[in-house]
Amino acid sequence: MNELKASVLMRHEVGLHARPSVKLTKLAKAFESKIDLGLSPDGPWIDAKSIVKVMATKAPKDSTIYFRAEGKDAKAALDALVTLVDGDFQDGP
Amino acid sequence: MGPLVRLVAAKQEARQSRSAAGEQQALADALEASRLDLTVLAGKAEHEDAEAILAFQIALLEDENLTAPAFARIADGELAGKAWVAAIDPEIATYDQADDPYFRARASDLRDLRDRVLRRLAGDVDQAVPPGVIVAAEDMPPSLFLATVWRDGGLVLRRGSPSSHVAILARSRGVPMLVGVDIDHLENGADAVLDADAGVLIVDPDPALQADYDRRLAEQSQARAAASTFTGPVVTASGEPVQLMINVTGLAELSDIDPSKVDGIGLMRTEFLFQEQEKLPSEEEQYQIYRQMAEWAAGRPVTIRTLDAGGDKPIAGLTMPGDLNPFLGVRGVRLSLRRLDVFRLQLRALARAAVAGNLKVMIPMVTVPEELDRCRVLFQDAIDELRGEGREAAMPPLGMMVEVPAAALAVEDFNADFYSIGSNDLIQYVMAASRDEPQLAELARPSRAMFNLIGHVVAHAKQTDREASLCGDLAGDPQQVASLLDQGLRSFSVAPGALGAVRAAIARYSGKAA
Numbered sequence: 001m002n003e004l005k006a007s008v009l010m011r012h013e014v015g016l017h018a019r020p021s022v023k024l025t026k027l028a029k030a031f032e033s034k035i036d037l038g039l040s041p042d043g044p045w046i047d048a049k050s051i052v053k054v055m056a057t058k059a060p061k062d063s064t065i066y067f068r069a070e071g072k073d074a075k076a077a078l079d080a081l082v083t084l085v086d087g088d089f090q091d092g093p
Numbered sequence: 094m095g096p097l098v099r100l101v102a103a104k105q106e107a108r109q110s111r112s113a114a115g116e117q118q119a120l121a122d123a124l125e126a127s128r129l130d131l132t133v134l135a136g137k138a139e140h141e142d143a144e145a146i147l148a149f150q151i152a153l154l155e156d157e158n159l160t161a162p163a164f165a166r167i168a169d170g171e172l173a174g175k176a177w178v179a180a181i182d183p184e185i186a187t188y189d190q191a192d193d194p195y196f197r198a199r200a201s202d203l204r205d206l207r208d209r210v211l212r213r214l215a216g217d218v219d220q221a222v223p224p225g226v227i228v229a230a231e232d233m234p235p236s237l238f239l240a241t242v243w244r245d246g247g248l249v250l251r252r253g254s255p256s257s258h259v260a261i262l263a264r265s266r267g268v269p270m271l272v273g274v275d276i277d278h279l280e281n282g283a284d285a286v287l288d289a290d291a292g293v294l295i296v297d298p299d300p301a302l303q304a305d306y307d308r309r310l311a312e313q314s315q316a317r318a319a320a321s322t323f324t325g326p327v328v329t330a331s332g333e334p335v336q337l338m339i340n341v342t343g344l345a346e347l348s349d350i351d352p353s354k355v356d357g358i359g360l361m362r363t364e365f366l367f368q369e370q371e372k373l374p375s376e377e378e379q380y381q382i383y384r385q386m387a388e389w390a391a392g393r394p395v396t397i398r399t400l401d402a403g404g405d406k407p408i409a410g411l412t413m414p415g416d417l418n419p420f421l422g423v424r425g426v427r428l429s430l431r432r433l434d435v436f437r438l439q440l441r442a443l444a445r446a447a448v449a450g451n452l453k454v455m456i457p458m459v460t461v462p463e464e465l466d467r468c469r470v471l472f473q474d475a476i477d478e479l480r481g482e483g484r485e486a487a488m489p490p491l492g493m494m495v496e497v498p499a500a501a502l503a504v505e506d507f508n509a510d511f512y513s514i515g516s517n518d519l520i521q522y523v524m525a526a527s528r529d530e531p532q533l534a535e536l537a538r539p540s541r542a543m544f545n546l547i548g549h550v551v552a553h554a555k556q557t558d559r560e561a562s563l564c565g566d567l568a569g570d571p572q573q574v575a576s577l578l579d580q581g582l583r584s585f586s587v588a589p590g591a592l593g594a595v596r597a598a599i600a601r602y603s604g605k606a607a
Contacts, residue, residue: 012372017195018149018202025152051152052159052184058196 006078007041007066008085016059020089025051027084033071035081041066048081113167120163120173123213128154130209149199150206159184174214181207195410201232227287227294229276233259245310247287249274249294261362264569265346267590273531327356327596329578330603336584337596338394340564344382347389350589357393357451359586360513360564361386363400363439367408373435379442387450394451396513396586398494399439399468401425401457404518411435420521425458425494430467440475444486455492455513460499462506465491469508492560498522501546504553512554513586514547516565539567539576548580555581562586574598579605 012020028035028048036045039059046053048067059065065085069077128151135147153159159180166176181203188200225246232252238259247269250259263270269289279285279296286295286306295302327337338359341347343366366374366382386395402408403416403424411432416422429436443454456468469491479486495501496515504512516539521528523543526536547563554561562584567573569591575598577585587595 018199019145022145022148022152025156047158050158051149051156055199056187058191058193 003068003070004074004078005041005066005068006082007064008082010059010061010063010065010085012061012085012088015061015063016054016057016065018055021051021054023089024081024084025049025054027080028077031069031071031073031077031080033069033074033077035067035069035074035077038066038068039063113170116167116171116173116176117164119214120160120167120177120210123173123177123210124154124160126213127206127210130213146202150202150209153203153206154210174211177210177214178207204231227285229274229279231276238262243268245314247271247289249276249279249287251276261342261365262346264566264588265341265590267588327599329599330601333583335578335599336562337592337599338396338562338564338584338586339589339592340586341386341589344385344389346589347386352390352393355393355589355592357390358386358395358397359562359584361395361397363398364402364408367400367402367411373408373411373438376438376442376445379439380445383442383446383452384449387446387452390450392451394453396453396455396492397443397446398455398457399426399443400429400435401494403428420518420527426456426464426468427458427460429456430464433471437471437475440472441479441486443489444472444476444479445484447487447489448485452489453492453511454489455494455511457494457515458497458518459493459495459507459509460497462508465493465507465509494564495519495550496522496565498546501550504550509559511560512550512562514550514561514563514565516543516547516563516567519543519546519565520567539573544576544580547577547582551581560584569595571595571598575602578602 010016016024024037025048035048036043037048037054037057038045039057045068046057048054067078067081069075071077131147131151131154135144135151163173163176163180166179167173171179185200185203185207188196188203191197225244227247227249228241229249230251232250233248238248243266248259248263249271251274252272260270260272262268269287271287271289271292271294274294283296284298284303286298286303287293288295288306298306327335329335336356338357339350339355340360340362341358342362342364361383363379366379383395383397386397389395400408401424403412403422404420412419412428413423423431429439443452446452447454454472456465459465472488472491476486476488490510492511492513493500493507493509494515495504495512496518498519500507501514501519517528520526520539520543521537523546524536524538524540526533528537530537551561561582562568563577563582564586566588568577568585569587571591571594574585574595578599585595585599
């Protein structure tokens, strides 16, 4: 199975804090694929479905978030996650 | 006065030790029960921020990265409670050590979660605070404080400071509270007397002392009852009217106050809209709150202080970390004039709300006249901008806090529509003594120097037909009321919990002693 990658600039005012992290991990868990998150194009990678790990990145405002996904719905997962971060974690569908 | 109840500090292992499988099941059950508790709470949460914290805690419980190490420890022979603590404590430590104050604050969310699961493991149901007890705890989240019926109870905390959010809520509701108490030696269920006026907690008081406090408590509750039925205007014994207003931090405190019993809001501290938040409040959020306050007051003045961050009130993403001497640093208007993005939004929200009622705006920490002039220009710019967008906006009276000695001494030089004396900061700047330093409590008190300054400001206001009020803790101290009236002060703004006592002290005043 091939691995897909995407990246997006996070502009959320306070960075990857509790509320954005909850939204991000919830969305990631909606997909079957294995999804990783990193703050640079070549890792280190952490599990995007884990709130403990995602919060631990302490990603500040204006960080670029990198995702890599592997699985049947990898493409859809990456699209959804990029849309969430790009849309400043607003409530979406 | 009442029995002590210790919160949290859940007993780690009250149960009989069981097999590894039994322990794993117990932990799984406790985690699930805690998740359900939190889900129910989240459904009831009225505030978006409370809901966000609960959602964060729920997400943590659902994360195997947190729970799997606990189950692994049980498999290795550890008991469920110990294993859970061993799994979550390193996480708590990570947050405690974070540089970012927002992350540090999350440590208490994790502690809360740890203790919730421990209580469930010990078979306790969700811990509610019964009325009429003295609660002893490490710290207390404002949400739990607000959810508690305090009546004659009180609160002692190990952490926190007199300026923490929960302390301000306690003052506003007249709940006695002490911080910095060594709670380890307090026994659950012991009788105790909490005398917040004297700053002491007396455990197992002897019968004579208990009787003495019983009597004082009865007197106080009589005075409170008398104060709450009294609705007429506030006058001195010689018949002079005095304006008596309240200090608030948000809409929640107004829900049980009848606006007809006060002369308006003398100080709305906007810091609390900015604290304990993930992001700074938007113009619209601020506008809605300011507007609802003006509507609540129904024509009475509502004095809103622009953001007074810095000093002892850091705000994540706004105040400057590493300020060597925060009280003499970039705080109040100094910060606002350096963070125009944030300040402009607040001025726009205020200009919009000024259309809806009798709004007044005051600027904190003004030191030289140019700062106030600059604020006035920015305010006018915000109004022009709003009108350009086709929105309604108005310029409210723009006043200043007098809390820096330089401003008090040269008050004639400032183009302020009104003055509000901030006694807490003025005292510590005049006396060069921090009010958070217990050893200097004798210095950080009102002095003749302080009363002279107050008299100077009040006299200037009178001469120029402007209003001067006092909104610090000094105004809410019944023992200082006569001295303040002696200086000519005729407008007080106090915590709602102090209304009755201050009203009574004003009514006793029959003029300056010869």
